[in-house]
Amino acid sequence: MLEEVVTILMYVIAFLTLYITIFYLLLTIEKKDEIKEKAAGVYTPPITVIIPCYNEEGVITKTVSVLMKSDYPKKNLKVFLVDDGSTDNTFQEMKTLEKKYKGNVKAFSKKNGGKSSAINYGIMRARTELIATLDSDSYVHVKSLKKMTSFFKDSTVMAATSAIKVYKPKKIIEKVQHVEYLLTIVSRRLLSFLDSVTVTPGPLSVFRRSVFKKVGLFDETSLLEDQEIAYRIQAHNYKIVSSLNASVWTEVPRTFKALIRQRVRWNRGGLRNYWKYKKILSPRYGDFGVIIFPLGLIGSIAVLAVFFISLVSLLNGSAFQFFQYGFKVFYYGFNALQVISLIIFTLSVLWIWVASKHLKEKMNPISIALYLVFYSFLITIFWIVTIGEELSFRKQRW
Template structure:
């Protein structure tokens, strides 16, 4: 048996193992997926909204905070040197005593968040990107997790605000999948991102660990790694819904994902001591190492597909040239002689098993996200299965190039979300 097939079989085993691992985690905890701990008390929550040139969405974000179903809250908007009408819009809320507005020079999202935390008076802080908004019960559903003193942060369940373009349709499924993943990761203490749109923190702990790292391109990932490194836990509420905007165009999507994945590589490199470290349990022993294997799988499968496509294309062109492009006899005498039995081989069976598992994952993702699979999701699912996986390797390739070109000096301009 040649090496190429041995590698492929190894990767199939790895993919099956990973799916089964998270299925088991899910089924062991299935009764707790939608259950949130009842809050023993309702501590004051400071909602911090860092914003840079967010005139289009800031009103929606503030309004959602005002409408939050929570007894004791304050809203702090940190204007990170906006040059549009953001300040003007926020000041109308200040006049009504609805929010606290802090203006500062542009310095990046992490600086805005840190300033917000400094001004906050709540025992808990909730961060909200300016292009996102809370559902009414989001904070209420998350607060109960802070009954446990070891919990430093709680992440929400993020959904997209709209799905107009094909790129947003793909992301919609990806966000449901993330809701499932975040929940199962939380069951084994392995959440390594506390997303910008809606994560909550215990203020005392976040200040103790030094706040958000300024200049880090994915500060919401870095803080999660730091919290776990300090020995605290991160929980998740699968029904604390927050809504955020996904990139509309391919170019914007590539830009966003390049930042995310470059940030991932940067932070994993920074916290490489966690890799294979039993102190970090599933995160260190399984999740972080297998993420690298997933990246390898993506590249390997992409390489194989591109190689096969190029070979097939080149063979086709050569064949057509040999018959001087006279394809009419081939078309006129075409016979469809597909033989199902002969199309099946050990690799197609393993691929089929993986497809079945992927379908189960999608089903669970919809279930955890409290959504129903209907006909309207056909284009979304089609895009997710046929475009998204091909795109992932592109995102990683782009992220690696970005890291190589920019090195470690990556700074995101402004409070871009």
């Protein structure tokens, strides 16, 4: 009985993976002309870039220095550095930057309350038409702000996301993330055509200030505040767009331990956001409510089901049977699941190739191979740890 349930679940997961891969490939073909951003004309209204910081001594200077090289008109650019109760010399470094870029940079200090509270602190003090959020370890391309603000010529646009890339990937774990991030850039751009962008990432997103008056500020209790605010904007049927060309490079976890911590926070926050915004599961929200949101929700449920069945298998002494399908593909005699797996693998390679062409980025073949081989295993590990922390009610920190 257990083996039959496992088989059914594996077919469900394989089908979902195949569906999503084909979905993105077909959408890429359909939007092949639109995916390349056409110049919408220059639009550079006053903007405030909010950078929340916690113990970023030695890091924040580079972030601000790179940002201030932007070709955005300096008369319309404000930078708010918000120190969230750091215990090092972050605030002193901020004050130095405030003096260096007098008139553009302003340093603030507040009691520790988490990333969202630091962002909200800045939002409440900003008076510009547009507000951007920028992580303290992210480096903005000189032309990216202009590219992103041009979207706001359309009065219906309430938020825009950037093209986030890994900053100088060297280690294997960074190279795997490098491929993942590049694929995410293209997929998020495609989702914007369906009004289905699911996150406004911290490394660089721009908002119309009025949207915060309509939907509220960032949720200071959320583990995944950039997804939560995006869901809230979507729940109000407001528009979020995504850029393929507004590049920003971000520091990513360089150790397995750090990567697990990051992804576990994403998973735990994501589960809470799905539950909080379950009302979005409705035709009222178009493609987002009928296709994109349900796929993410079903995927999460499937992963949870797989975990608990694996746990039961372990108790029955047959845990490794669950994973056997993934290795039988190398032996003579294919079953339907293995054929589907090969199709998924082939289409995944094609999807990576298509993404690299649109981004005009050269992807190292070794990095691609590492991504294809290890990514699914990493996701499994992330979810095992996630479930363990949820069951133990472990408190998550920023």
